[in-house]
Amino acid sequence: MTALLETPSAPATPERPERRGSLRAVAWTLPPVLVVLLIAAYPICRVLWESTTTKDGGRGIGTWTGVLAESSFRNALWRTVSIAVCSTIGCLILGTFLAIVLAFVPFPGSQLVGRLIDTVLTLPSFLVTLAFTFLYGTAGAVNALIGELTGSSEPALNFLSTPWGIILAEITFFTPFVVRPLLAGFAQLSREQLDVAASLGASPWRVLRSVVMPEAWPALAAGGSLVLLLTLNEFGIVLFTGAKGVITLPALIYTRGIVTFDLPGAAVLASVQVLLSLSLYLGYRLLFARLTGTRGES
Template identity: 70%
Template sequence: MTSVLERPSPALPVARPPQHRWGGALWTAPPLIAVLLFAVYPVVRVLTESVTQSDGSRGTGTWSAVLGSELFRNALWRTVSIAVCSTAGCLLLGTFVAIVLAFAPFPGSSVVGRLIDTILALPSFLITLSFTFLYGTAGAVNALIMDVTGRDTPLIDFLNTPAGVIAAEITFFTPFVVRPLLAAFSQLPREQLDVAASLGASPLRVLRQVVLPEAWPGLMAGGSLVLLLTLNEFGIVLFTGAKDVVTLPVLIYTRGIVTFDLPGAAVIATVQVVLSLALYALYRMVFSHMIDRGRGGNDAVVEPI
């Protein structure tokens, strides 16, 4: 008697429950409603308020009055100039600090790195207050100089000027450049540095041709972020007490809170939003272009001497 192996019958397909088209919509509805309520609606409300005239009618009279005023033009120029100068200072100082921490470690460098992380968690006005305590007319540095030299007037008096605002913003926003650069430097293979050094390249040449090309995405990301933040910074300008330094955020505060000129404040706020969105779009274009170039395999090469 021979045994016969029976072929197993094919398994029947498992019936799947019918998919409801409304399931995805139900999941996307809450975040969409939140975005519309907390992000889109305030912007739309500002835009509609900016075309409201003093008699309650709709028109562009408020836009013409605000954009044609000398105060607005001066505030716009002051905002852009402070943001550009602060960003340039943050890039220079942040690049130097990141290079030292990454390639020239010293005793206590880890503590410095933790302090940089701590600054990121602090509000901006604390930096301004510390500047006042140190470099104000009645600060510790001026008191020391007056005690040593016998002066009757303070030697350092720059906090109430654009230079004081720029110095405070550089101090506060430099960590936003240091951190992306340190992350970029950590991805740099040590073998590239060793090969460049073995070919006889000087440290400055290695830095220029090997290190910095790899750090451009991080540098662009940190610089763009700092430019956006300094363009919209309000607390540092307010706490320095610089009455002659009127930026767009300060002008919005003055028009909307002090003088209750809501349509005028809405016009300036709209200009501020347009500037921020334009900078963000430019940042995305440049960053995507640099990513595409990086995918093309353009490795840094150091020619032998």
């Protein structure tokens, strides 16, 4: 009777699977985090630390104040932003036109054009600049043809060494980065939605403006933000055009760090370049979140 009234002993609690799963997740997450810290965070911190080196070898903000006060920095910053913005606008216009034609205007050879656009994505940027030099340079094929037709020895086209030459080269190279996201966005449109809009008497322009483009805004924002980020940091096209009077921030960083060996000054310029890129990325994330949120609500 006494044995029946005794409380049975509680069984031993096994190890919680949640804790074991959390430890396993930490073990899988730690190596990628360490790799990111090694290849991304450490160089940025190293550049920031180098930018605080003063002329006498100490630490301070003297290098920052000196570099930011120079007119060459302000001119390079303005030139970098203006070229990036103009190139991005040109890529958005040309890329949207090409994507609409490839997606909704079938023609013989459209698949070949799409393959050529994909091929441009794999090429280095300086090849486009070299092609521009062979075609539109002062001794290029176009100037040679115009000289034969007009009998003039002076080159009719001489824009490669100007900001417009850089902008045209960047538009040519970076337009596929707008075309591909737009084609992916257009592929998600239902054909029935377009047929219904057309059957209700809507013109092709109205269907494009009211049906197609609202669905493509996230893809257009993604492509435009990517192009703006790439053109903001582009150096190869600026270098190979030979535009000595067009100094952008990447070109100024190269001059400071490699030519004059002013590493603290180059580190300040590189820090500004990193801040511009991070600000652009954060702005893109906010814009993309707003666009996707508005699309989900509608």
